[in-house]
Amino acid sequence: MLTISYLRNNTDEAIQRLQIKNIDARDSISAILNLDDKRKAAQTTLDNCLAALNNYSKEIGILMKQGKADESAQAKQKAAELSDESKVLRNNLVDIEKQIDELIVKLPNVPHISVPKGRTPEDNVVVRSGGQMPVLPENAKPHWDLITQYDIIDFELGNKLTGAGFPVYKGKGAKLQRALISFFLDNAIDAGYREVIPPLLVNEASGFGTGQLPDKEGQMYHATADNYYLIPTAEVPVTNIFRDEIVAGAQLPIKYTAYTPCFRREAGAWGRDVRGLNRLHQFDKVEIVQVANPEGSYDRLEEMVSHVESIVQKLGLPYRILKLCGGDMSFTSSLTYDFEVYSAAQQRWLEVSSVSNFETFQANRLKLRYRDEATKKSALAHTLNGSALALPRIVAAILENNQTDKGIKIPEILVPYTRFEYIN
RNA sequence: GGAGAGAUGGCAGAGUGGUCGAUUGCGGCGGUCUUGAAAACCGUUGAGGCUGUGAGGCCUCCGGGGGUUCGAAUCCCUCUCUCUCCGCCA
Structure with missing residues (x-):
């Protein structure tokens, strides 16, 4: 399986080299790169959500230790909302990753530049x-x-x-x-x-x-x-x-x-x-x-x-x-x-x-x-x-x-x- | 196949709901000391992702998968594997 970083940093080369195998990969490579952009954005959004959630959880933990259970109620409410949100965001990320996977697994390896073009x-x-x-x-x-x-x-x-x-x-x-x-x-x-x-x-x-x-x-x-x-x-x-x-x-x-x-x-x-x-x-x-x-x-x-x-x-x-x-x-x-x-x-x-x-x-x-x-x-x-x-x-x-x-x-x-x- | 126990960082081995990515030891790396080395002492030491010019920040991972919870190495379900005993057997 080719790496996304290779496809991103050497897009033209990848397309050229795949042509040696008689494959036009332009569409699928650009689809992969677009999805990868979406993946990165989704990852960042999810991470931010989880970071906020973790902060609330730590806060609750400290309050519980201090015996201020009653004061944690509001934080719990907020955390529960973030927890639900994170599940939606995670599903979204997993879905994007699956789409990338389906495309990239179908791309064959790029031939060495010295490989002769040919069919049979x-x-x-x-x-x-x-x-x-x-x-x-x-x-x-x-x-x-x-x-x-x-x-x-x-x-x-x-x-x-x-x-x-x-x-x-x-x-x-x-x-x-x-x-x-x-x-x-x-x-x-x-x-x-x-x-x-x-x-x-x-x-x-x-x-x-x-x-x-x-x-x-x-x-x-x-x-x-x-x-x-x-x-x-x-x-x-x-x-x-x-x-x-x-x-x-x-x-x-x-x-x-x-x-x-x-x-x-x-x-x-x-x-x-x-x-x-x-x-x-x-x-x-x-x-x-x-x-x-x-x-x-x-x-x-x-x-x-x-x-x-x-x-x-x-x-x-x-x-x-x-x-x-x-x-x-x-x-x-x-x-x-x-x-x-x-x-x-x-x-x-x-x-x-x-x-x-x-x-x-x-x-x-x-x-x-x-x-x-x-x-x-x-x-x-x-x-x-x-x-x-x-x-x-x-x-x-x-x-x-x-x-x-x-x-x-x-x-x-x-x-x-x-x-x-x-x-x- | 039956019964029981277990799986944590390179290795060993703690941790049974809350500032735990994880005490400690060994090994590795860097340093102090030394002519050099050893010993001793000090420091450091997993992988991946996102973000940032950089320093850094954030997220995920404690056999795999799923669940409970605001929060899981820790509780529940399930799968796989390992060990001990029994049975069977090359």
Whole structure:
């Protein structure tokens, strides 16, 4: 959620930056600012009323102590009137605040000034690419055939146990999952991230804090008996660790990593490009999260991009890094880089990571602040996160790109984790 | 699930209707003393909002929400959580 002070002090800039996301926010921003003026006036009126009321109450208290109860009658009468008045004024203030809230919650985050304008994924900009495109034999198979051939991932069985999009990993398929998770976590830990294992269900406040609620309610599985939500990404519980916190400026940046399964209903997204591992309802992911000082947050973002890039390189996968255009960015992001790996048998790029800076957008909802050393003042921190990495499409790419006559060759760097060199 | 107790400032812990945003201790910060440090002593030390050029003034917040009252940390209702005992259980 954007702050009113930002909208007030940088009105033109906010309108311009929101245009990058193809949003004309002129009307709603001016409505918000008008309401905020009304809010301030209402606040002042209420405060004055309460101050007068408090004075009468103190006076009554003193008279009572002196045993002059009879003399307090007139003050009581006055105070009662002020008390009634304050209730009306408070309702008015609450009503105005509600109106502001309704408008401001609907405004998406302002994109970074460098974000390209655009509407569709075609307008995303390739920042750089790397890795070797594999040359596959004539009879190369897509991963959904390979997993059946080697009996390592079983969709039919998952379908029996739960439903579509919940595969069962078997044998070397299961072990490959575990190997990748450990490999990703070790890389993150070596890069200075602290590992946490968060809950996989979160409450409403957490869902609101990172921006899943109320808008994207339909994307999460909801355990209605207890009103908990299954996490769509570790970003939700890990970022919410800092909800309602004021951290010391000297601690920044704070870097956390977590492996979790992720649960997504993918309502409305089903039907296209969903074969095999391309889109699942439950998948594994290692997430990296940073809480940063506003001054340095874009350096942190670049650091996270480099971190993800190094992992993809170590796995020997052909990749490219995209800077998302305004139209393809998420509601909460200021700047997002997507990582895609090339899946040779499908002959298409698969998104495996998304690394974003949210600036103060999430922090404002979370009330996540840091205390500046010099000024001793608290201010909203910046939050960032990224996948490092999401497993299924990485697995798909490894399977397809590394298929040989002898079976599927495990990337060198993973062998210490898998303790086998081929899936055959 | 049953019974009981509790939730107060960074922490510990007072406060059971009235000048209480809250005694006190620890911790933190500043100072005196010291070559330096420790000890001792003195001072200071929550968050947010409104207002003012500023100094300052005012308002709200004692787990969340609601109520009683001129006035609530304190009384009532409700929810959540924690602890103890019992039951069940990985």
